[in-house]
Amino acid sequence: MTDAATEPDKITGPTPDNALRAADKADSGPVLAADGRPLKQSLNRALRAQKIRALALIAPLLLFVLVSFIAPIGDMLFRSVENQIVEDTMPRTVQVISRWDPATDETPDEMVYQAAYFDLFFSAEARRHTRLGQRLNYESTGMSSMFRSIGRDLDEFGEPYQDAIEASDPRWEEAGFWYDLMSGEGANDLLESRRDSYMRLMGQSQRTVFGDVTCGIGSVFGNPCDIALEDVPLEFSLSNDITEFLPLTAEAYSDFTVFTVLDEGDVVAEEEPWEAVYTALGIDLKAKSQAEIQAYNGTGADALQAAYTALAEVEDISFRDQFIDADPDWGIQQPWQVLQTYSAAYTPGYFLNAVDMQKSPQGWELRPENQRIYGLLFQRTLFMSLVITFSCILLGYPIAYLLSNLPARKANLLMILVLLPFWTSLLVRTSAWKVMLQQQGVINDVLVWLGLVVDDGRLVMINNQFGTIVAMTHILLPFMILPMYSVMSTIPQSYVRAAKSLGATNWTTFWRVYFPQSVPGIGAGSILVFILSIGYYITPEIVGGTSGIFISNRIAYHISSSLNWGLAAALGTILLIVVLALYWAYDRIVGIDNVKLGG
């Protein structure tokens, strides 16, 4: 043999060894370009324009993906744990209820009921309390109606105090008197904190840069935005003295001011306060001693003195009793427990719910057997998606094989048949399956006509898992065939011929040579079909009945019917995690490099 041949590495061309050797030979130390700058720097400079152009080209898509994909997913992730509604609607209650220990077998003390009264009064005025009722209803049924009934009755709770105060001095019915009483300097912090509170209740958090930008964009299009709520002048300044003397009253009056100005657009000085303000005044005064009252000498001291005297005749209001009167359920631990459990701004509650668990004072626990549905649904979704994927592989592989080995013209015809489903509406195809599979449908008719099935024993093939599997296999089949086909058509015929010439039978050739090389296509198709089917909605909805529906149908139900978006988001997030986990597992086992969509 020649010298060149005795040493394979002498073979010219890009062998790994040659590359290594070439790299060794290159001088170490930075290489300089003609202008004396390091070569790397010059290269970067030359490539920069190219990079900028590339960025400009992808920018529209990037933006689109960001807005239409990343942002919604982020929003979904956020919603699945977000629970600010409780704190926003009942801030005072959330604060005091944390001290309550449900293990004592008692309902919370009067303080909690009182805080709940003021919170609910305010949110009922803003017509927001029912939303919280709905939210808590997800955790414990019945809460919704409890909130509705308390909202109706709340107005009368403070009546004894109000009547007594108003009777003690006619000035108590004057808006102007109240305004003068509360006006002063130094306590605007409280006022502003109530404004914050209101804004959170109304779902408008502090002004953000983002808000300003959208506002700016809006005004460009002739849609000037309102003055931000936080910038609206309240035309009122709270006195520090009165705040220290009558804290509850000052707070209630602040709430009243904020609501009157921001919500109703009225002037505080012209409006008679809410009943809750009288209630607060009643509580404040009743807590004072005679001496304390006499020590006060600010505005309206005489009126306060009169009210104090009048209130002495009136029995203390028990908020607890009033609540129980409105709805006896307020007298048991359950609603308060739920409130306490879900008082945090972020909660794992939706996720627990999504995996059939719940929070209880003892920690997390499984829900009672008859309330568990999501675990079953997830299992079913995964299982049926697997079955669908396997049926697609079984049905699709031979077709893809045929497609890639047929002469071009016949392959084109077959390809059109494969693609035909893509050109028909999904709804039409699914409905067609309904026609085919139902008990009075085509298949049953044929079976009965053939005598294989008796007329009153027609097969149930729809509104169950079987129907879903059949219809979805059909619908997703092209997604399996196309990647398989594009991989198979890149397998050169010479591999098969080489294997046969080496003595392999048709089967060995297929199994040991052809099949391993088509695996990337199977992988790509399977991932595609599996992920598509795991989130499929329309087909199970139409042909799935109750036993054939998927988790996505439940998600859709929570989005559009029960309006429990948090739970829908948690379910969606779990689905996303499952898919990512499977993807990761697939990568570990098969290797994502082995997934090919062709080429």
Next chain:
Amino acid sequence: MPDSSHTDAFVEFERVQKSYDGVQLVVKDLNLSMPKGEFLTMLGPSGSGKTTCLMMLAGFETATHGDIRLDGKPINNIPPHKRGIGMVFQNYALFPHMTVAENLSFPLEVRKIGKSDREAKVKRALDMVQMGNFGGRRPAQLSGGQQQRIALARALVFEPELVLMDEPLGALDKQLRETLQFEITKLAHRLGITVVYVTHDQTEALTMSDRVAVFDNGKIQQLAKPDELYEKPQNSFVAQFIGENNTLEGTVREIKGDTCVVQLDDGGLIDAVPVNVTKVGERTRVSIRPERVEINKDRLQEGAHMLKAEVLEFVYMGDIFRTRLKVAGNDEFVIKTRNAPDQVRLEPGTQIDIGWLPDDCRALDAPSK
């Protein structure tokens, strides 16, 4: 010629025809017979049916008509994997998901050969192509030349008696191709295997083969040893296809035994060997190799016919001079002269006389119009 006796023929094509579409014959009436141990090359332009012949022999295409025999037995009905024929492809066809060693042991595994035996054979085959250290690599980690060596080793590892190679070196660069040409022939002779080799590269065909079958248009145009093919082409296609060649067209004026006189279209007369002209008055195309044209009258026979020529171009090529002339209306007439100390360098524009020995000028078939 070795194809005369049926008894020692190892590979035999008899009246084989092949059509893919039922309209056109891709292989027309192929007759070929090879003794054991021969290295035969099928040479021809692309589309001339070489691969088709090879595939019929390997069993991947069925002959539309005729018999193919291997070692005296008809193999038309034997499936490819039972024919025991080794194959080497242009794209190597190494299984990408197997290592080099697994590729090589594949044919042994399907033959149910024991593990230790297998390993020994694989090692021997790898050593044979100087790739002993590459058993653990994947084909993608090898260069083209290395892959082709492995492909060769794989085709030989199960010790077939017949090996088919379809343009095995077509994808490699020139230098590597020459190295491997040499190795393949050497291996083939050492192992005593019969090889059918397909190429469209005439140099490859001439340097490697015992015999060359020149294909055109589905037919063997000539089947001969390389020197015979070059020096005694049987028809104008072979003359054109193999090596450089000058042609002049004319009419046969006189046939005398194994010489004839041809009158060129511009009136000049030349002597030639009648190869496939039979009667006076027939149109013919004469062919002369550039290196057989003589510009020195003294070296020619007495009374030989000479032609007038005008020098158009002179190219210095190192070992030879290549001069382009205008002869009898053909201005692509080339002569090659050796770069010897006494050799004249012809200046463009000069008029010279040229001639040749009658044996070197062959009167072949005229191109059909």
